[in-house]
Amino acid sequence: MSVRIRLTLSYAGFLLVAGTLLLAIVWVFLLRYVPSGDIATSGPFVPNRGDLVRAFLPPAAWALLFLLLLGLVGGWVLAGRMLAPLDRITTATRQAAQGALSHRIRLEGRQDEFRELADSFDSMLARLEAQVAEQQRFAANASHELRTPLATTQVLLDVARSDPDADTRVLLERLAEINGRAIDLTQALLLLSRAEQVPFDREEVDLSLLAETAAESLLPLAERRGVAVEVSGDAALTSGSRALLLQLTTNLLHNAIVHNLPSGGTVSVTTASSPGWATLTLENSGEPLPPSEVARYTEPFQRGADRARSDHDGVGLGLAIAARIVHAHGGTLELVPRAEGGLRVTVALPGT
Template sequence: MDRRPGLSARLKLTLSYAGFLLLGGGLLLVVVWVFVLRWMRDVDAGAIQRRFGVVIVLGPDRSELLGGFYPAAAAAMGFLLLFGLLGGWFLSGRMLAPLTRIGDAARMASTGSLSHRIRLLGRKDEFRELADVFDAMLEQLESHVAEQRRFAANASHELRTPLAISQTLLDAARNDPARDQGELLERLHAVNTRAIDLTEALLLLSRTDRRSLTRDVVDLSLIAEEAAETLLPLAEQNRITLDVTGEKAHALGSEELILRLVTNLVQNAIVHNVPDGGTVTVHTESRHDASVLQVENTGRPVPRELVPTLTEPFQRGTQRTRTGEHAGVGLGLAIVHSIVRAHDGTLDLVPRPAGGLIVTIRLPRERAEVSQQARP
């Protein structure tokens, strides 16, 4: 916003320091005048001489003292004013130096340079705490921007792949009119379905990032049963045993998004499993501070160093793949992570020693239920 020019903070502090110094000096002079000069009495030298027979030699009387006091007081006030201005300008410059560095860093950040850090040295005070908070904000912002750039690049690549395949199939059909049209339509349908799934996943991911949710009371056990029933044909096709265990677990959140969360977890657990004879277990329980959903599956061993990257967009298991009937679009766990974060919950991924993964979701519970269980 446009603002009219005004005094700088350094000049204001300088004037404040000088003003307080003048005020203190003036009060000191007033005290001297009130308690020394004003109450000085003239001595009656003749009366003392007549009474005691001695001669008293008096110094200057009160009028002479006042006549000499005023110039000295004016000179002292002038010195205090000059000293206050110079000292205030120097001290305010020293005090405001960290703010100058913070302002320079903010201007650099506004131009798009997010790699600069202030890193103020010295013991902790208000300015250094502000600088540390600003550095942390810049670091998070730089990480977020880099993540968004990677996401945009990956999304563009993923969207370009089905479009390129469609273009290739159409060119082949145009160059070879005698080619089987049924096979062409089937492949185009599969490619188009994949592009639609990817677009819907991207829209869902952007929606959950905004955190515009309508929160209702949701039973995670019912959601788990619904997701398992939907994915049971896929489990049977892959010869995977799918079990749902546990108890009722009420959480506050969007039923639609939590259903998508559980569906993604169960689908990933089925797809990323052993070829034959694997298991997937979905367990729900209610704890004191949260409602818990746990999905455990068998499968190939997952390196621990790979676990933190599994929630990144377009990351699929141990390698990136873009083919396969149920390979997905690489946004399953990224969407899960985004939904959990939008519900103020937590997501934990732990590799099983024998292979596979244990995914634990904790969501905030219904407030009334929590307060009821907290009573003795």
């Protein structure tokens, strides 16, 4: 039986039991005090218990039958009204199962259990729709970026096949470079997809130590590009994954070094601690950046107005990975273009 039928039978049964109990109370507290034999009296006729029972039972039976019918009809109507929000939620669930994630219940009325369930379901659909849209956009971007090295490899192989006298050493160097970039892109994609989904053990981490470690590991890249890196600041303690936060710091510093002036560039890394927060700030020199473009830098494969190209170190996922790691740690990532050129990146994480 459906829930509506069960509720209807429950309402009708409850009403019938309540009526029977009321009649039983009348019997127990009234009729039992009436004598069962003939009552001798010289005046008007006085009915005894049998007379009252014979007069009382037929109306009582009709009353119980009326209560049963009233309970069935009224219970059916009330159950339908009570279950109407569930029908709307079920309809929305079926539409979502068919891929219509833009549908919303938008249940009206007071803030009761059904309204809370409907609002929670709408919020879940909104988050799911945003995640699916992001995944579809990310899959399209990733397919585009992975197709480029594969297509380039195919072209090089076709050229080498058509020219048997070509220098294979140059070909192998180009293929190794393209293959290495494809491997880096694949690893970055895996890290980006896992940044917010994989649970991690939290430990106390000092952002100042991570900044020094990242600066030491990227020092050869900075020297090769003629960029001076300066690390300063106080201890900034936060709670999280040391590996992910080191990846965050490394990605931000790598991005600041690569996207800098052709020569004589600078990168400043500072850490600070304030009540409840630990901050990491990176400032790099460079060309003036329009704020409208800066807002898109945390999207995958974005760098300025163009997509990540093969002539840049990295695969265009540094800031995207950093944004995911910061979000997974409950922090904020702010990108602000500097008036004199370049970018200021501020990471704020909950302090310990």
